[in-house]
Amino acid sequence: MDGGSRTLDPILTLRVPPSSTEDHPSTLTSTKGNRSTISSLCFLPTIDNSLIAASPIPPQLKESSSNEQTSLVLEHRIHDEDDDQEDESSDDDDDYVSKCQSITQAERVHDADVTSEARHAAVVASLRGQWLATCHTNGDSILWDLGRQKATNRVAPNRGPAIALRRCIEGEDSATGLHTKILLQTRDEMGTVTLHDAQAPWLRDGLSETARVETCSQTFCQAAPCRGDWRLVALPAYEHDWVTVRDWRVPPSNTPVLSMPASAGRAATYDAGGVHDMLTSLAMSTTSEYGRPILACGMESGNVFFHDLAMLREKSSIATFAPDVLSSDVKLSQDPILSLDMMPSSSISSAGASVVTIAGMAGDSLELLNLLENERGTVAVLKTTLTDASSSLVTRLRSRVATCRVHEGSYSKPGVNLCRFRPDGRIFAVGGWDRRLRIFDRSRKTSPLAILKGHTTGVSAMDWAAHAATSGILATGDSDGCVYVWRCFSS
Incomplete structure (x- = not known):
């Protein structure tokens, strides 16, 4: 599957400071001296140094950061297997x-x-002026100054295993252009999700908290801010197969804007028995033409359900307990859908507005061998379209691509942990169980454009920088506590 693909090495490697149970009494998943799995990461906006001045580095981070050696790779080597070109010269x-x-x-x-x-x-x-936040299964959440290759502070105090960090662009700000907030999700007793302001003065114990909701979820499904409308966020719920949508403008003490079974909807189809088990992944985006939120729900059963949430365009519309939404679904696998990401479609036709979704699936090489070759791919590209007069929501499979080769006698790991579009939507990255990060072109049904190698365990976290369409900057993390920064396909 990798023939003709380029291989890129990281330009920077950061090693997370070892965990310390004395610093975090609530830590349950790590022992002192071990590095905790990086469960998620995201880039921060450019930070004004005056905001950081009042925020001294916590002693344990300062000590660990000074003792840990950062590996700065001076050049990413590009090995192009298809680099032979015909020369017409004499x-x-x-x-x-x-x-x-x-x-x-x-x-x-x-x-x-x-x-x-x-x-x-x-x-x-x-990398000067670039900031990165990482969160970990032991509850740590670390802020990194990439220009100095140092851990400087925390996103928030430890409140339990962290599972997600996402960047939310709030809107225009006179000083910084775009004002950004950071979403942190943890698997504490209440399944807490908080918003933090990275562009407000930093506190000693982290970033200023601006909002908090308690989902009561104990699953590993990550929250999904709505691309195109930062005010909306899709969240897992106490019921493992339900989804809630919150509007940050509505006080968290009030009811959710929407609460429904992830597989609900008047136009959705169902498997025999209608059982789809647990909600495993979420994505949400507005359409480019109508600005209508589309919600995608990945299920343990291998289905993905799409819902048109047109009622959420009005702040006053509060819909609880399974509203009659327009829906569609597609069956992709017998294995869980572990990751989803969604973008507005770049093409707008008279047929209606649409979104494009990438889905990453679990996958066992022995099980995949029982399928037809064109069904073995663990990455799918889907297009969902609102038809004329919004009378129906139609989802179709555009392409299906594989990660590593699956063949008799192989012990490959074709499963996918996560997928992320670059901000411009032209290419996307896939983090695999096989320790590789692959870059794909959204419009091409071919092998990866590039393979990023360096991880010693499966890729567990990933984010593109906001300016990645020009800079090519991408960061990844793994269960060994290593953060890798890459530059790929920059302009």
Whole structure:
């Protein structure tokens, strides 16, 4: 599946400070001296240094950060397996080019030290002003200054195992352009989800908290802010197969804006018995034409349900307990849908507005061998369209791609932990069980554009920088407590 793909190495590696049970008495999932699994991460906006001045580094982070060695890779090597190109020049020209290449290679060896220093400076300069937040299964949530390669503070005090960090763009701000808040979700007793303001003065114990809701969920399903309307967020619920949608404008003490079974809807189809088990993943986006929120719910059964939430466009519309929403669904697998991400479709036709969704599935190589080859892919690209007069919601499978090869005698790990669109939606990244991160073109049904190697365990966290369409900056994390920063397909 990887023939012709480029292989990229990280430009920066950060090692999470070892866990300490004395610092976090509530820690249940790690022992002192061990690094905790990175469950999620996200980039922060550019931070004004004056906001950080009043926020001293917590002693344990300061000590650990100074003792941990950060690996700064000076150059990401690109190995292009399809780099052979036809040359229409004459044999004499070929000889001349060959001599020039030999001279150039000799100069590179001679000037290796100078080149390394220059590349080091370039990498540091490119990351200056870049901030990253990570959260961990032991409850830690760490803020990183990528320019200095140091842990500087926490997002919030430890309140239990953390499972999600998401960036929410709130709206225009006169000083910074776009004002950004950070969503933190934990599996504490109340299943708490909080919003934090990264562009307000930092506190000693983290970022300023601006909102809090208690979902009572104890599942691993991650919250999903609505792309295109930051005010809406989809959340797991106490009932493991239900979903709630909150509007941050509505006080958390009030009822949810919407609460319904994830597989509900008047147009949805059902398996025999109508059992879809647990809600495992969520995604939500507005359509580019009508601005209507579309919610996607990935299920343990391998189904994905799509719901048109047009009623949420009005703040006063409070719909609780399974509203009569327009829905559709598609069966992708016998295995759980572990990750979803959604973008407005770039093409707007007279037929209606649409969204594009990528779905990542669990997958066992032995089980996949029993399927037809075109059904073995654990990544699916789906398009959901609102038809004329919004009379129906139609979902179709656009393409299905595989990660690693599956064949007799193989022990490959084709399952997918997470999928994320780049902010412009043209390409997307897939984090696999096989320790690889793959970059795909949304419009091409081919092998990956690139394979990012470096993780020693499955990729467990991922985020594109807000400016990734031009900078190519992407960050990933794993269960070994390592954060990798990459640059791929920058303009």
